[in-house]
Amino acid sequence: MKRTSLLASLILVVLSLRGGAQVTSDRLLKAADEPQNWITYSGGYASQRHSLLTQITPANVKNLELKWILPNQVFGAWQSTPIVVDGIMYVTQRPNDVLAVDAKTGRVFWQYRYNVSADARVCCGANNRGVAILGDTLYTGTLDGHLVALDRTTGRSLWDVAVGDPKLGYSITMAPLVVKDKVLVGTGGGEYGIRGFIAAFDAKAGKELWRVYTIPGPGEKGNETWSGDSWKSGGASVWVTPSYDPVLNLTYWGVGNPGPDFNPAQRMGDNLYTDSVLALDPDTGALKWYFQFSPHDPYDYDSVQVGVLADINWKGTPTKAILWGNRNGFFYVLDRTNGKFLSAMPFVKVNWASGIDDKGRPIPTPQPDGQPTWPGVQGGTNWYSPSYSPRTGLFYLSAWDGYASIFKPESSQYVPGRNFLGGGATPYAQVQGAPGVRVGRATPINTWTDAAGNGAVIAIDPVTGQKKWTFEQFAMISCFYIKQPIGKTKIKFRQDLMIDLELETIRIGSSFKIIKIDLPCAFIHIHYDLALKISSEKIDTHRALPVE
Numbered sequence: 001m002k003r004t005s006l007l008a009s010l011i012l013v014v015l016s017l018r019g020g021a022q023v024t025s026d027r028l029l030k031a032a033d034e035p036q037n038w039i040t041y042s043g044g045y046a047s048q049r050h051s052l053l054t055q056i057t058p059a060n061v062k063n064l065e066l067k068w069i070l071p072n073q074v075f076g077a078w079q080s081t082p083i084v085v086d087g088i089m090y091v092t093q094r095p096n097d098v099l100a101v102d103a104k105t106g107r108v109f110w111q112y113r114y115n116v117s118a119d120a121r122v123c124c125g126a127n128n129r130g131v132a133i134l135g136d137t138l139y140t141g142t143l144d145g146h147l148v149a150l151d152r153t154t155g156r157s158l159w160d161v162a163v164g165d166p167k168l169g170y171s172i173t174m175a176p177l178v179v180k181d182k183v184l185v186g187t188g189g190g191e192y193g194i195r196g197f198i199a200a201f202d203a204k205a206g207k208e209l210w211r212v213y214t215i216p217g218p219g220e221k222g223n224e225t226w227s228g229d230s231w232k233s234g235g236a237s238v239w240v241t242p243s244y245d246p247v248l249n250l251t252y253w254g255v256g257n258p259g260p261d262f263n264p265a266q267r268m269g270d271n272l273y274t275d276s277v278l279a280l281d282p283d284t285g286a287l288k289w290y291f292q293f294s295p296h297d298p299y300d301y302d303s304v305q306v307g308v309l310a311d312i313n314w315k316g317t318p319t320k321a322i323l324w325g326n327r328n329g330f331f332y333v334l335d336r337t338n339g340k341f342l343s344a345m346p347f348v349k350v351n352w353a354s355g356i357d358d359k360g361r362p363i364p365t366p367q368p369d370g371q372p373t374w375p376g377v378q379g380g381t382n383w384y385s386p387s388y389s390p391r392t393g394l395f396y397l398s399a400w401d402g403y404a405s406i407f408k409p410e411s412s413q414y415v416p417g418r419n420f421l422g423g424g425a426t427p428y429a430q431v432q433g434a435p436g437v438r439v440g441r442a443t444p445i446n447t448w449t450d451a452a453g454n455g456a457v458i459a460i461d462p463v464t465g466q467k468k469w470t471f472e473q474f475a476m477i478s479c480f481y482i483k484q485p486i487g488k489t490k491i492k493f494r495q496d497l498m499i500d501l502e503l504e505t506i507r508i509g510s511s512f513k514i515i516k517i518d519l520p521c522a523f524i525h526i527h528y529d530l531a532l533k534i535s536s537e538k539i540d541t542h543r544a545l546p547v548e
Contacts, residue, residue: 023039024135025134029246039085040132045309070091072094074094076125076126078093080128080130081129087102088152089101092129096126096128098155112156116143121171131150141173146160159205161207169192172185172239177242179282182200184251185198186238189237193414194237197211199211212278225272227268245320250279255276256274258297260421261420262300263410264296264409266422271295273290275302304327305326305382306385307323307324314333321462323462325380327381329379333462345460351367373404380400381398398457400456401455401456401472402453406428408423429452431451456471
């Protein structure tokens, strides 16, 4: 108790010294006016993730250096975006911890540890993407479908409400969004046959104020887009934080894939409102408009990406737009006042559709059985946050390029709380034997190569839909620390695996392969060549550790 009180007092001291104040609703509206802070998931309600800070420039960025490290106490990826309020960073780590950290020193003031129910089930890892704040209260979702409020000075739980039943697969992995006096969240669990929904809660008491299902029920418009009772287990989860336009008083929610994921024959129709953006009134939950990106989706192309709000000049007319780099591989521009389709252009290789018609509907070109579909199941992009610069007028996103999967539908029976996939997808590599893409990282060296696709950062002009530039990321064997002295040019991993930095070659047994090396970090790019007949299986990544 004494330690908790001491740390709380320390936080109050830090806040007072740094001019800290409560995070009011008005302060959230004007988040852009305090670029030294980052008080919402996307930096502001428009989700532009654009900073007005100018201290770091292209000329001095090379001088950045590590000041502190916060070790992860639980194995797995961090998908959390920290918020920073007056020098205090609030960040989540797996599975459902919240930490208050001194952003300058890395000192942990407090840690809240939530005990996740044994009933929790998630498809894709124990992820949590962050917290929201209002006043002196933090809000976080949990893997077992709860919404929790915390005192930001002590980390003490103020209230804890159940939102969805974890036994059925409901979870909350998104960072909540605070609008006015409400906390808004969506539910994950699309791979378990849930019926997704979005809900609003009173920020002070945690009382549920409204709930909107992302799949219309009988008698509601859109229910006719589902065959039979397939709507009951149709997925349509919501697991990434939305954007908000305070002038229009609309929140913009990306909705996930239909279920079962890969067998559309079990759910004939367009399957509204899966793979859509919903414009909801945050006061009532009323649906003002929607736009569906991928009707009757057989590829797991969730549309949960963050929609970026930008005021642009569209064909000579000032337009309130929403910009959307979609998982299906197309970049969209919509009028955010009414959902009118303006344009769509592919930003990666696409063959599941030949294009988008004048109404914004894709023209499907399904591939023959056993043949690859671009983009693959991870999509042209995914949940990764995009950004927009009002200075350059460009939209930026992280992408998977040249990446495909082979989809195989299968009949699947819905059983509450169990995976409801309807088949699956396998990575496709254009060179036989090349390692394929996988989610996560389990080995010291990543052997995935550009033969299976590559990562990229892409800049797009929203007015034309054209890519302005692409920064390709081919570092398929990641940067690693070498135990040899600096200047050593030969790195021996095993008896049969030697990398010669000077000659830019790799020897596997008696075979040699030319590689590309970017010093000093030793990013190594292995480009597969059938003529060399070097099988990736000869590199045992579980034992490929540097030796002295």
